Amino acid sequence: MSLLNSLRPGGRHGLSSRETRDPIGLAVAAVNRLAQSDLIDRVGLRKQSEQVVYSTTRNGFRVATAAGRTFARAGRRTAGERPARAESRGVFDLNPTEDEAMLVSVVDELAAELLRPGAAAADDACAPPDDVLAAAQELGLPGLGVPESLGGIMEERSATAGALVAEALAKGDMGLAVAALAPGAVATAIGLWGTDEQQQTYLPAFTGPDVPAAALTIAEPTVLFDPFELSTTALRDGDGFVLDGVKSAVVRGADAELFVVAAQLDGTPALFLVEAGTDGLEVEADPSMGLRAAALSRLHLTGVRVGADALLGDTDGEAYRECVRLSRLAWCALAVGTGQAVLDYVKDYVNEREAFGEPISHRQSVAFMVADIAIELQAMRLLTWKAASRATRGEDFAREVGLARRLCAEKGMKIGLDGVQLLGGHGFVKEHPVERWYRDLRAVGLMEGVVML
Template sequence: MGGAMAVLNRLAGAPIVTRLGLKRPMERTVTRLTKTGFQTAGAAGRTWVAARRLATPKRPPAGPERALFDLTLSDEQRLIRDTVVEFAAERLRPAAAEADGACQAPPDVLSTATELGLAAIGIPEELGGVSTERSAVTNALVAEALAHGDLGLAVACLAPAAVSTALVLWGDEHQQATYLPAFTGEQLPAAALALQEPHPLFDPFSLHTKAYRGAGGFVLSGVKSLVPRAAAAELFVVAADLDGRGPALFIVESGGAGIGIEPEPAMGLRAAGTARLVLDKVTVPESALLGAGTSTVYTECVRLARLGWCALAVGTSQAVVDYVIPYVNERVAFGEPVSHRQGVAFKVADMATELEGMRLVTLRAASRAEQAKPYGREVALARKLCTDKGMAIGSDGVQLLGGHGYVKEHPVERWYRDLRAIGLMEGGVLV
């Protein structure tokens, strides 16, 4: 089963698991994953055919309603989070610098992420996944844990899950039967949610990519930018303006005529392998329209994607704080640690305080989404706070390291570059 099973077995035997009363839930998790089987990557030239017929689309039910905001995690959430934390520390963090320079994620890292079944977390059990209810909070915890290792690699690992989540939430019975089995089977496809466009002051609700009705379907033309793992992707969910009526989501298979990929390395998120997706009169069938093209579906997609970026900001900001604290305690200047200076100590305290605010507002928005409560206001607040404070934490981390904050010997400069993306990225991830 590879590295993922080794991680789970280590966790199952750890003393803390027994002490916290989690041994039996962990054993159930290991048994279920062993029964289901972990997936392996490598699915070039896939043919998308419905594996079975579904009478109706399968949607995960909303989570139980809570009168009060409660951050207590379930046993399964704790196990998933702890497993991903260890994966991020052991695999993502050591590979991050090289992946940033190469502008792509290492295949072995993506393979292990696939084995962990990240794309199946939000898929209902009836469709081969592991979800019994909406899992926005769990997905946010996973995104945060991955980003603590590296934000760019986290995006690369989560890109296929964005597509599988979109299919679960808004796909009809035919779309789910055709595409979702690949995300729970032995060959996980590279896939991406493409909303971003290369235009100044990009507004996701005013798209330049157009979709017009054609013979038997739709014709798409336009350019999407900063699409993670676009060069390897076999499946895209693309946002386009439908006949001038407003934005809609379309399922686009990579093998279609008129699809082009152009490299687009950016200031940050380099490990995600971002590229431009060029659509030149790409024809898709009528069945490619996701969620019947309704405005509410697209609005929810934008909100859940922004929430995903907030969770990523929390994870990377935590990495900055965790790196800076021992540095300022150990760095000696004028005969004492620099943390003894009030200007340094107060700055670190501010970073930690703002980080907790980012985490709380993000999880509150995810909790409301999970319970099918209105959550637009909460997502807007989370995006504002995580954009401003995430960039500030990254900048302060560089500043507190002095000259060391500017060189690649220390990872804080990379985290700062990655955190700059939080306020401008649309799509790519989804909770």
């Protein structure tokens, strides 16, 4: 019996009273609604002719960003509420808590039943299926980084839970995982650094029933891009700012209703909230080698005027530095999940594929290559979990995330390459998913922003 069906009625939402009181338990309870809907049975794609990003991928023209919803302005400008830090358990223990394990088991099944079957079609269409986005919303993933007091599902800082969820989703497909997690990155940023006004204005949309498409945009189409030397600028103008520049790797840019844009302000990188439909915003498809299911776009900002209340966080770069680190941590988790998908797939393949009357796994060269994948993957996982654990407790994790990113970028690409090699000629064709995972894994060392824990 699948986990989705096992959560059907038996008490409130089929969960125990403790679980219904717990924030993560409430998130898992949402799966009951998901199981009773037809989302799991429908893995379809919107018609390509109806997708703005797909049409711009073919034709290469720019369009204005969508005129999104009107976010209700709150009246206060005081500092917002920050998520509480988790307390240290006093031991070196990277095992997930009971609640985290419960959440991950649900996301694992979502990845297996929705993301994996729809990944190839989404990669071809350069857009995520509506069903995947709706399922992620049903589970409350956009609010995973938002504290319970602000309408989210977490009582404490949730970098560890976020890393586990990102890893589980990426086992289904990294591109679709990025598309599903992108709105949550914006919500998490507002939860961490937003003023009371910003939180009251925007967070209700991310914790309600109709979550907007949103994107965290740091990367730029620059050779050897450095996230701390941005070409996009923010100039003070009266009581606001004027933004100019081009951002790349913007997830679902044509659909997004809210952007968090990184720009250079007085020589220091800063973050700004920019609503879709603002004058001077244009979006253009930015198709890439990998992550095609995330519908990547370029965002052009030409004289975009925003108010003083659009500044997210501080002006000394502290919030921005943490944003970059949390984003890199998320990419490490995605690399671990995709690497695990490669390992699981090639293990079965080399045991079933026969040559000269025996499975090719009997050849030492093949067996050692699979063993190397498993060893490197475990190292990647441990470094990522350790960095996430320190972030969860509010401790400095710059060193840990730097080590994790270096290892995940280097070994993640090698795992993808070895997966293709182990399949031989089959690794080169789209009949098998390993070629797509290889393309996706190459993004880990290049991407900045987009997702965040």
